[in-house]
Amino acid sequence: MNLAADLDHFGAVHRAHGPFVARVGDVTPNGYRLKVSCECGVTLERWVTQEDEVDDVLRERLRVQRT
Numbered sequence: 111m112n113l114a115a116d117l118d119h120f121g122a123v124h125r126a127h128g129p130f131v132a133r134v135g136d137v138t139p140n141g142y143r144l145k146v147s148c149e150c151g152v153t154l155e156r157w158v159t160q161e162d163e164v165d166d167v168l169r170e171r172l173r174v175q176r177t
């Protein structure tokens with residue numbers, strides 16, 4: 111699965127548990143580290159590159175904001 115599909119899946123499974131909290135690490139030329147935490151304690155952690163184009167997924171599906 112690619113990252114967008116992973117996020118989609120995470121959102122579908124955990125949406126009912128509560129709001130998600132996303133943390134974004136320092137942005138580097140190679141991308142950034144993304145951590146999305148669910149209220150139930152599960153965390154999805156991925157390295158995101160420019161090509162992943164997951165911003166729309168994060169905004170629209172998971173409704174999280176970059177910090």
Ligand SMILES: [Zn+2]
Nearest residue numbers: 124127148150
């Ligand atoms: Zn959950």
